Amino acid sequence: MIGQRHEIASLQSDLYRNRYYKMLRKLFVLAWVMLLLVVVIIYFVLAAAGPPYYGSTTTGRIIPMTPISVTKGNS
Numbered sequence: 001m002i003g004q005r006h007e008i009a010s011l012q013s014d015l016y017r018n019r020y021y022k023m024l025r026k027l028f029v030l031a032w033v034m035l036l037l038v039v040v041i042i043y044f045v046l047a048a049a050g051p052p053y054y055g056s057t058t059t060g061r062i063i064p065m066t067p068i069s070v071t072k073g074n075s
Contacts (some may be wrong), residue, residue, distance in 0.1 A: 052064060052065075053065045
């Protein structure tokens, strides 16, 4: 009777230990995925293009403005 209890207890502890390590591995993978996503979000925020600027003429016509570094010709 006592031997059977010890066997059951041993099987249960093996089961819980194995599940603990599986869950720990999953948590590490999820932590790396979250870190990767945070890095990607930070990259998108910092590398985002500026808003387009528009100028208008005296008649009200809207003209897109290009930055000086993009214009061709006078370099």
